Amino acid sequence: MITVSRRFAVGAGALVAGATVLAGCTTGAVPAASSPAVSSPVDSPAAPTESKTLTVVTHDSFALSDALKKEFAASTGYTVKYVQPGDGGALVNQLILSKDSPLGDVVFGIDNTFAGRAVAAGVVTPYTPAALPESAAKLKADDSGRLTAIDFGDVCVNADKRWFATKKLAVPATLDDLTKPEYKNLLVVENPASSSPGLAWLTATVAAKGDPGYLDYWTALKSNGAKVVKGWTEAYSTEFSGSSGKGSRPLVVSYATSPAFEVPKGGTESNTTALLQTCFRQVEYAGVIAGAQNEVGARKFIDFLLTKKVQADIPGQMYMYPADTSVPLPADWQRFAPLAEQPFSVPAETISANRDGWIRQWTATVLG
Incomplete structure (x- = not known):
């Protein structure tokens, strides 16, 4: 597995994470910005600033x-x-x-x-x-x-295939499947007020169920034992049974690409799968x-x-x-990290106009 990857970063919330990189010998050219550098702010007060x-x-x-x-x-x-x-x-x-x-x-x-x-x-x-x-x-x-x-990328529910195989339980496929009794207490999701994948998946449920129908859907998820955590790192790396954290929940909101990074070394199959009927682009x-x-x-x-x-x-x-x-793209992405053919989508202007309201309503419904 790659180290410190986008979806497996360790330690969320540090104010300064990552070191200062000092300039050294040139190793390759970087394209110049399309706007010229400033020679004198006096000569061109509206020109872009620059510092070392x-x-x-x-x-x-x-x-x-x-x-x-x-x-x-x-x-x-x-x-x-x-x-x-x-x-x-x-x-x-x-x-x-x-x-x-x-x-x-x-x-x-x-x-x-x-x-x-x-x-x-x-x-x-x-x-x-x-x-x-x-x-x-x-x-x-x-x-x-x-x-x-x-x-x-696509934000989707991911499933731990090994867990479901051991339990002899079918992997769910759709949003509605996640509310069925056989999947009670199996799903972990991110809080949309603090997590971008959490908000992306909330938006998927709005697209699928409408407004205010999505609240009824979340009420059903809550009744079925869905667990809410602050962010992706906690959800995937701690709570999810199919990741390095070996948590207790075999369903998690993550990415359609995540299964590509759960293929054992030398293996030919991923230990996880993305539910491509649950995705938001x-x-x-x-x-x-x-x-x-x-x-x-x-x-x-x-x-x-x-x-x-x-x-x-x-x-x-x-x-x-x-x-x-x-x-x-990486050679194995076509097999293990395909994009959803029909992801849920909501126009950007609709998200902008309704996002805060959706989050408030979600918080009152799910967190109480």
């Missing part, structure tokens, strides 16, 4: 190969710091709370369920990479140009943080995330599909 340090703010499961991080630092000459305030939901919350004193220069990990909130709060500023792949452009959050799609974005001290560097980092090298690194490090769909 670049602070990258991400969710707590962000991961790229160390070699690529070093390559970016060496090519730009920046000292790069990585700050990870929590899950995707916590990330957006912290960006908003720190708006008057920004956490950093560039953010990665705002997803399509929280994108509207970030844009409405004005925590990111417009920037469109000059070399934006067409496939990434099609994944845009809205028409504001404030967020750039970097990767995407999630997109993750990067953006220049409003008030950035190094806006030039922020733009360069977004360009860097879209390079072929980084896009090819994303599947193995962050369990997501690259936004540039021309990049080859």
Whole structure:
């Protein structure tokens, strides 16, 4: 298994996770940002800022190969710091709370369920990479140009196949199956108020059951013993029986790609499977943080995330599909990590208008 991957990051919630990377010898070129660097703020007061340090703010499961991080630092000459305030939901919350004193220069990990909130709060500023792949452009959050799609994937329920085989119980397939008595006390989900996959899956239930029908569905899940935890790391790595944590629950909200990383060494079958009739299509974005001290560097980092090298690194490090769909995928993904043919979806503007209400209603219904 890969180390410190997007979906198996250890230790959520550290304010500063990841070391400072100092610039060294150049190991490869990084595309220049589409906007020129500033030579004098007096001559061009509205031009983008630049400094010797670049602070990258991400969710707590962000991961790229160390070699690529070093390559970016060496090519730009920046000292790069990585700050990870929590899950995707916590990330957006912290960006908003720190708006008057920004956490950093560039953010990665705002997803399509929280994108509207970030844009409405004005925590990111417009920037469109000059070399934006067409496939990434099609994944845009809205028409504001404030967020750039970097990767995407399906949030789905995952099942521990070995557990079900041992119990001689059929693996559930649909959302409705999860409310049946035979699956009582088997499911663990993430709180949508604090977790981006949790909110993504809540949105899937809204798409499937309607509003307010989704509340009846969650009432049924609650009655059937669904357990709620704060975030993905706790749900998958601690509570789920099919992961390294060897928890007690064989059903968990995770990603369609997760089974690709549960194939035993030398094995030909994954120990887990994704229920592809339960999925919501999630997109993750990067953006220049409003008030950035190094806006030039922020733009360069977004360009860097879209390079072929980084896009090819994303599947193995962050369990997501690259936004540039021309990049080859790992050989076993077609077998173990297929995307849902018909994922549930809700328009971004609908999510933006209703997200807070859905969360409040969900909290009152499920947590009481």
